[in-house]
Amino acid sequence: MLELDGIRRVFADIVGEGNVVVGGEARYGWGALMGYRAFRRPKLRRENLIIITPGSAEEVAEVVKTANRNGIPIIPYGGGTGVMGGAAPTVEPAVMIDLRRMDRVIEVSYEDLTATAEAGVSIQKLNEAAAEKGLMFAHDPWSAPRATLGGAIATSGMGYYVAGYGSIREQVLGLEVVLPNGEILETRPAEFTSTGPSLKHIFIGSEGVFGVVTKATVRLHPLPEAEAMLGYEFPSFDAGFNAVKAMRRAKIRTSVLDMGEEAYGDADPTHDYEAELFILVEGFKEEVEAKISRIEKICREYGGERLSEGWAREFWKNRHALMHVYEKYLETGRDVEWLHENLLDYIHVYLPTSKVLEYKKKTAEIMKQHGLLLYERGLWGYPEVFSIVFYRPAEPSREEALEEAEEAIDKMLTLCQGMGGSMEHCHGVGIRLAKHMLREHGEAGIKLLQTLKNAIDQNNVMNPGKLIPKTSGLT
Structure with a gap:
């Protein structure tokens, strides 16, 4: 294998001197390596990381072919918003292919209801391009201002619109992928095809282990004629959960469904707290009115009280606010101040509907056993998609808090798998899982x-x- 400087010069010949950065100068791309949630991750030296920012799929192909020939590990990098350490190198030296220069929206077709864009485009930019033609891209994660299309595909991500439009997996029609040998694979952008196994699905959720996604064609949707943002407060998570189940049985499909039981006071995970449910319904005017009427009836039946429209709209307006906090973390390498005194973590699992409340009870006992305090329990899109956010004071030491949290998380994920569920529904595996x-x-x-x-x-x-x-x- 070439020496580090030799490696740098070879790649500079491919993408240009200004698009290859080594070591400490590459700090802008180091966000992927911080990952405080990736427990026990290997400590790697920055000087052994080469950041390359190609401008085309052909440049990516040359970089990959060259790295492969010299046995140099390759890590695709999107917006740096991953929380599992999926873009963190596990060996050194390594090449990180930062795709953010490849951010063109190539085509938006109103007739076909599709968009084709490069992998480095942000979700927000893609949606803005779609909106100019009266369309929407229905993948909208909390990280949309920074997260990239390629990153969403690599982790098989989910967004706020998952209830109505599915995860990114359901919205990808076709892919362009650079394979490890430098060949460029293009899958047909067909929603329905019966020509053998779906090649695109090999790469969706693969976290870059099979190749580098460089372009995608995705499904778009017309902007709705009418919409309504609804909010309800329930006396407990269980009450809200039963209302959500009743809506599903009534075949009420909403575009957004987000429920959170926010703890307060002692934050004891075995206690019940009030839960807020936010719902976005879209469609033609009469359809929206009919859904509102039935949703109102069901929510009241399970103890739900209607929140003001202003409160519901505030939730929707601020859905990306956390991204701005996280960006400061990425740019400075420092934790949010609160995290110096507390260890924050979360799990996002998928369970059979019939197991969710049992799982909620059992995980509360595990959390209490390990000194974890509840921040929030929630649903996202479906009754099966369950999450818990928790924290633990860094006492008597951060190391001890880390050990307790890690043991509790392992127990909760193992429990989920034993109950017929999946340990993660939207963030990928990375180092963490x-x-x-x-x-x-x-x-x-x-x-x-x-x-x-x-x-x-x-x-x-x-x-x-x-x-x-x-x-x-x-x-």
Whole structure:
């Protein structure tokens, strides 16, 4: 393998001197490496990380081909908003391909209801381009101002509109992907096809272990004729959960459904707290009016009280506010001040509807056992999509708090898997959840992933150490 400076010069010949940065100068791209949630992640030296910002799929192909030939690990990088350490190198030296120069919206078609864009475009920019033609891109995560299309695809992300339009997996029609050998694969942008296994789905949620997504064609939707933002307060999470179940049985499909039980006072996870449910309904005028009427009836039946429209609109207006806090964290490398005194974490699981309340009760006991305090429990889009946000004071030491939190999280994720659920519904695996992948997919599933990896990436240069756990004995 070439020496570091030699590596830099080779890549500079491909993408230009100004688009290759080594070490400390690459601080703008270091956000992916901070990942305080990635417990026990390896400490890597910045001087052994090369940041490359290509301007085209052809440049990406040359970079990947060159890195592969020299056995240099490659990590695709989007907006740096991942929370699992998916874009954090696990070996050094390594090449990080920052795709944010490739941010063109190539085409928005009103007739076809599609958009084609490069992987480095932000979700917000893509949606703004769609809106200019009276359309919307219905992937809207909290990180939309910074998160990229490629990053969303790599993690199989979800957004606020998941209730009505599905996750990014349902919205991707076709992909352009640079394979580890430098070949460029293009899958047809067809929503329905019966021509063998879907190749695009090999790469959706793959976290860059099979190749680099450089372009995508996605489904767009017409802006609605009418909409209404509704808010309800319930006496408990359970009451709101039962209302959501009743809406599903009534076949009421909303565009947004977001419920949160926010703790206060002692934040004891075994206590019940009031829950707020926010719903966005869209469609033609009569449809929206009919849905409002039935939703109102169901929510009142389960103890829900209507919140003011202003309060509901405030929730919607501020849905991306956390991104601005997180951006400061990415840019400065410093935790939010509150995090110096508390260890914050969360889990986002998928469970059969019939198991959610049982899981809520059992996880509350686990949290209490390990000194974790409840911040919020919630649903996102569906009754099966359940999340818990919690914290623990960093006492008597941050290390002890970390150990307690890690043990509690492991128990809660194992419990979820044992109840027929999945350990994560929207953020990917990264470093954070890799150790649970064997239980998630079983030995046969991990062997299949490893077989695919060996066939597509024979030199194991694409984001090594992700998806397939080292503890499986199969790597």
